[in-house]
Amino acid sequence: MTRRPVVAFAVAIAAIGLFTGTLAWLLDTPRPPPGAPRGQRIYYALCVSCHGVTGRGSWRATLFLLRPGDLTDEARRSASADQYLFDLVKNGGAPIGRPGMPAFGAALSDEEIREVVGYVRSLGTR
Numbered sequence: 001m002t003r004r005p006v007v008a009f010a011v012a013i014a015a016i017g018l019f020t021g022t023l024a025w026l027l028d029t030p031r032p033p034p035g036a037p038r039g040q041r042i043y044y045a046l047c048v049s050c051h052g053v054t055g056r057g058s059w060r061a062t063l064f065l066l067r068p069g070d071l072t073d074e075a076r077r078s079a080s081a082d083q084y085l086f087d088l089v090k091n092g093g094a095p096i097g098r099p100g101m102p103a104f105g106a107a108l109s110d111e112e113i114r115e116v117v118g119y120v121r122s123l124g125t126r
Contacts, residue, residue, distance in 0.1 A: 029044075029048060029049065030044060030048055030053050031044065032044040037115070037119070038112070038115050039112075039115030039116050039117075039118050039119035040119045042108065042112055042115065042116050042119075043116055043119050043120065046104060046107070046108075046116075047116070047120075049061070050066060050068045050100075051068045051069075051071055054072065054123070055070065055071030055072045055120065055123035055124070056070050056071070056072055057070065066100050067100070068100065068101070071120050071123045071124070072123050072124040073124070074124050077120075077121065077124055082114075082117055082121075085117045085120060085121075086110075086113055086114065086117055088101060089103075089104050089105075089108070089113050089116060089117065090103065090104065090105035090108075090110075090113055091103050091105060092104075092105075
């Protein structure tokens with residue numbers, strides 16, 4: 001008789017462990033490869049959650065009904081000047097009608113933003 005509650009308790013603990021392990025795996029932010037340049041490291045730290053590792057968007061953005069731009073779209077990238085991308089990262093999208101894009105000008109120096117723009121430019125060629 002006392003064995004049934006122990007088994008139920010063990011199954012409940014295992015289910016909770018499986019749930020939290022899966023959740024931790026899903027929410028884990030990818031890390032840049034060892035020796036990655038600074039622009040790539042910044043991209044992984046600040047941009048991957050919405051734009052994804054490949055630049056095509058992430059499941060997290062989709063989950064929250066965000067539609068970040070496809071950073072690998074050659075036509076879109078070639079139509080955008082570096083200064084436009086710099087301003088978009090620095091000031092966010094609100095000034096140009098794209099309110100989903102946050103501003104990073106307070107967190108990043110101009111040089112760091114230029115490095116991120118350089119990395120973003122390389123995404124379509126990978």
